[in-house]
Amino acid sequence: MTTANIAKRSVKSKYTAKNGYHVSSKTPWGHPIVYFFSLVLVAICVTPVLYIIFGGFRTNSQITNHPSGLPNPWVVDNYVSVFTSDIFWTELGNSTIVGLATMVGVVVLGIMVSFVIARYKFRYAPLMYALFSAGLMFPMTVGITPLYLLIRNLGLSNSLLGLILPQIAFGLPQTIIILVPFLQSIPDELEEACLLDGCSRLGFFWRMVIPLSMPGVATTGILTFVGSWNAYMLPLFVLSDESKYTLPLGVQMFSSEHSVDTAQVLAFTSLAMLPALICFTIFQKKIVGGLTGAVKG
Amino acid sequence: MATQNNNGATPQARRVKSMSDGKARRNIEIFILSAPAILLFACFVILPIILGAYYGFYQWKGYGSPSQTGKFVGFQNYVTALKDPSFQAAILHTFEVVIGSLVIQAPLAILFALLLNQKFKGRGLIRTLIFVPYVVSEVIVGTGWSLLLQKKGAINEILANFGVDGPDWLADPKIAMFTLLLLISWKYIGFAVILMLAGMQSIPEELYEAARVDGAGFWQMQKSITLPLLAPTLRIWVFLSVIGSLQLFDLVYIVWGKYVSTTAGVSTMATYMVREGRGAGNYGYGSAVALIIFVISLVIALTYQKYVLNRDLDGAVTEQKEAKKRTAKRAKEARRLEAAATASEVK
Numbered sequence: 180m181t182t183a184n185i186a187k188r189s190v191k192s193k194y195t196a197k198n199g200y201h202v203s204s205k206t207p208w209g210h211p212i213v214y215f216f217s218l219v220l221v222a223i224c225v226t227p228v229l230y231i232i233f234g235g236f237r238t239n240s241q242i243t244n245h246p247s248g249l250p251n252p253w254v255v256d257n258y259v260s261v262f263t264s265d266i267f268w269t270e271l272g273n274s275t276i277v278g279l280a281t282m283v284g285v286v287v288l289g290i291m292v293s294f295v296i297a298r299y300k301f302r303y304a305p306l307m308y309a310l311f312s313a314g315l316m317f318p319m320t321v322g323i324t325p326l327y328l329l330i331r332n333l334g335l336s337n338s339l340l341g342l343i344l345p346q347i348a349f350g351l352p353q354t355i356i357i358l359v360p361f362l363q364s365i366p367d368e369l370e371e372a373c374l375l376d377g378c379s380r381l382g383f384f385w386r387m388v389i390p391l392s393m394p395g396v397a398t399t400g401i402l403t404f405v406g407s408w409n410a411y412m413l414p415l416f417v418l419s420d421e422s423k424y425t426l427p428l429g430v431q432m433f434s435s436e437h438s439v440d441t442a443q444v445l446a447f448t449s450l451a452m453l454p455a456l457i458c459f460t461i462f463q464k465k466i467v468g469g470l471t472g473a474v475k476g
Numbered sequence: 477m478a479t480q481n482n483n484g485a486t487p488q489a490r491r492v493k494s495m496s497d498g499k500a501r502r503n504i505e506i507f508i509l510s511a512p513a514i515l516l517f518a519c520f521v522i523l524p525i526i527l528g529a530y531y532g533f534y535q536w537k538g539y540g541s542p543s544q545t546g547k548f549v550g551f552q553n554y555v556t557a558l559k560d561p562s563f564q565a566a567i568l569h570t571f572e573v574v575i576g577s578l579v580i581q582a583p584l585a586i587l588f589a590l591l592l593n594q595k596f597k598g599r600g601l602i603r604t605l606i607f608v609p610y611v612v613s614e615v616i617v618g619t620g621w622s623l624l625l626q627k628k629g630a631i632n633e634i635l636a637n638f639g640v641d642g643p644d645w646l647a648d649p650k651i652a653m654f655t656l657l658l659l660i661s662w663k664y665i666g667f668a669v670i671l672m673l674a675g676m677q678s679i680p681e682e683l684y685e686a687a688r689v690d691g692a693g694f695w696q697m698q699k700s701i702t703l704p705l706l707a708p709t710l711r712i713w714v715f716l717s718v719i720g721s722l723q724l725f726d727l728v729y730i731v732w733g734k735y736v737s738t739t740a741g742v743s744t745m746a747t748y749m750v751r752e753g754r755g756a757g758n759y760g761y762g763s764a765v766a767l768i769i770f771v772i773s774l775v776i777a778l779t780y781q782k783y784v785l786n787r788d789l790d791g792a793v794t795e796q797k798e799a800k801k802r803t804a805k806r807a808k809e810a811r812r813l814e815a816a817a818t819a820s821e822v823k
Contacts, residue, residue: 230630246624289513292514295509318720325766328759411615445623463607
């Protein structure tokens with residue numbers, strides 16, 4: 180109990196602490212030991228990924244004879260042949276469509292319902308919050324078999340919409356958990372001022388809430404996009420036609436079809452992971468910021 | 477969208493609205509804003525679980541409706557599943573994963589977060605890089621690691637350079653579970669570290685300064701300030717990790733495949749469900765297994781929420797009233813906080 184109280188108090192003084200923090204002068208160089216352990220950690224995290232990328236620059240005989248070696252000489256044929264294959268671009272397109280549509284759906288519906296939960300004082304608000312946060316406990320796995328049958332009965336099997344709609348539904352809990360504290364922390368004074376100026380509730384939502392909740396929205400949006408980009412189980416159930424495959428299914432099919440052509444598989448694999456990696460690297464700071472906001476609550 | 481803009485454009489008209497009018501309007505707003513999300517959520521998250529409970533009573537191949545094309549078998553599916561040694565093994569493996577990930581990841585994540593919480597040049601870059609495995613999809617992780625870990629793969633070649641005869645990481649039942657835990661830790665530790673970092677950064681610097689003045693050493697400060705104050709974050713992470721482990725499917729299914737996972741001793745509840753359910757075309761049976769997983773997860777989640785998490789996460793199903801009170805309190809606190817923040821900004 181005491182720890183919880185202290186924790187709460189610590190949250191209170193967070194802003195002042197942080198403000199003092201960020202203005203502080205240049206970051207110093209760290210202790211060599213800090214760098215040593217950091218580098219070990221980074222090496223463990225990154226090497227397998229680099230192995231995939233470098234492996235794409237090797238030939239099969241290089242990989243078989245000397246699995247842990249570096250490309251010698253470097254070959255670009257594998258990457259070229261992936262780039263010139265239709266199947267890669269089709270799957271990239273499918274993944275992009277599904278990822279963007281899921282992201283937009285989750286963010287739009289999520290911010291709407293979070294606004295209701297956070298800012299309207301009505302009887303069912305806590306119940307709605309409980310409903311969605313209960314959803315956080317049940318990832319898709321437990322419902323996948325009946326979910327697939329439902330999608331099939333709705334005529335959505337083997338279509339991208341059959342991925343997008345369930346993914347939006349399953350993405351909502353996380354989004355709501357992150358966004359509700361954000362929206363609750365918008366001061367009431369702001370809303371009152373807005374109302375005095377002749378804004379409606381919805382006007383307040385549109386003009387103040389949406390811009391103010393952008394950090395949270397960015398976090399949830401990117402997490403949703405990456406989640407959708409990497410999704411495997413739902414596409415595995417829903418999609419049967421190769422032309423509808425998303426990249427994870429494509430990678431798996433490609434690696435079983437070309438199981439002897441390891442280098443080609445590695446090239447395909449590394450190109451498939453690139454978009455999510457780039458997207459994440461660009462927005463990484465925002466995600467951590469958004470998570471900090473959510474976790475402290 | 478159109479109505480919203482319209483409302484914003486005619487402020488005068490709205491101010492004269494009567495009270496009851498405002499209430500009806502408010503209800504309409506609530507409905508419009510929340511209906512789409514609730515509808516979608518009910519349709520694709522809640523309905524399948526109810527359907528699954530119904531399908532679970534039938535022996536059914538998935539065509540037509542179970543009451544016509546299937547055979548009602550009562551609780552037979554559940555009995556069969558719980559008596560099946562390979563499902564029992566799968567449950568055991570799943571719990572090994574649950575415990576194993578906690579034991580391996582928690583101390584490592586805290587240590588790494590402590591490391592990255594120091595202020596030094598290049599910290600941002602390192603933070604980005606350790607998140608790489610988390611962002612890469614399970615399929616890619618699985619494909620890459622299964623190449624690395626082959627009997628004649630890169631890892632064993634490196635070990636051979638040191639004179640170690642590397643084992644068969646994936647197929648040897650004695651080692652496979654260990655390998656799986658390594659893969660899981662590699663994949664998900666970045667998330668744990670970032671979460672812990674976020675928790676550590678909300679600990680006010682004054683506490684450390686005060687401790688330093690009192691002559692506390694680095695480790696002493698971590699033990700008596702960081703760890704206790706990190707507890708809420710740690711509790712949330714444990715919850716997320718346990719729920720994730722209970723659902724583990726992708727990695728095992730990709731690296732080991734449907735059948736090898738059983739012989740190698742890494743099959744999980746979810747891989748069993750997919751193999752025996754959709755894989756074998758027994759949708760009734762698959763649904764029953766899914767429901768068992770659901771109940772196991774639910775019991776664990778609710779127990780954890782009731783006894784451990786209820787201080788940190790409101791909106792728990794178990795206690796709404798208290799949650800409400802807490803929400804109100806927190807909102808008040810947040811408001812004060814925000815006011816203070818704006819005040820200091822103005823300064």
